[in-house]
Amino acid sequence: MSIYASNGAVSLPVFFIPHGAGPCFFMDWQPAGTWDGMASFLANITTRLPERPKAILIISGHWQTAEFGITSGAKPDLIYDYYGFPEHTYDLAYPASGAPVLAERVSKILTEAGIANMQDASRGFDHGVFIPLKVMFPEADIPVVQMSLRNDLDPEAHLAAGQALQSLRQEGVLIIGSGMSFHNMRGYGDANFTAPSERFDDWLTDIVAADAETRWSALANWSKAPYAMASHPLGAEEHLLPLMVAAGAAGNDKGDKIYSEQVLKTQLSAFQFG
Secondary structure (H helix, E strand, O other): OOOOOOOOOOOOOEEEEEOOOOOHHHOOOOOOOOOHHHHHHHHOHHHHOOOOOOEEEEEEEEEEEOOEEEEOOOOOOEOOOOOOOOHHHHOOOOOOOOOHHHHHHHHHHHHHOOOOEEEEOOOOEOHHHHHHHHHHOOOOOOOEEEEEEEOOOOHHHHHHHHHHOHHHHHHOEEEEEEEOOOOOOOOOOOHHHHHHHHHHHHHHHHHHOOOHHHHHHHHHOHHHOOOHHHHOOOOOOOOOHHHHHHHHHOOOOOEEEEEEEEEOOEEEEEEEEO
């Protein structure tokens, strides 16, 4: 029997979290306090868990493949996919082990749902994974599997992938979507984007709290939301798509906003389902 066999007793929540900018939580030259609130939120997220996860399945906005990719190596390396940051941030460590058994289970579940996928034993963890996890679970003692986004960024495909994987929540697997609720590089630091980011954030807040059918329909058509294009320029919405996987994995559980803050003059939020 798989170590991830369901015990049916506890269902872990699902999270969509912001992962900040590069290694932002581990720099000392940033404007005072810029990322402190987000770091504090991430550091305290374990208080929201009913039990310690057996493993983590995390979907980052920084890995895209033709079909859904799944890290399957036992000891994934780190990918320092950020540029121009202090030298010490390229020495950050997060020695969490991989989880080949979980990777195989994720692949099997997706395949049985008719969703194409591939396992990648050589892929490491990008900064959308190891930077927030280093804050959330600093001991690095919970096995981690990363799943990619699909290149086409089709929202319904990502909702369906999450929906297929929702049973993992009863198997001790914590599912995390790691992205940003606002991600327009031109908008950060520009007061002209404050109101648009707030409007889009309000829409997201209402939609994640809706029933599953309404939520699915709205997220599948997210680009029609107020100020959607100002918040996530079309073709560059990869930081929003992890929310689709999280929302799919939520099943019938409604979502709540559990963190929200104005950072770099834009509204950024996190959501929890279940």
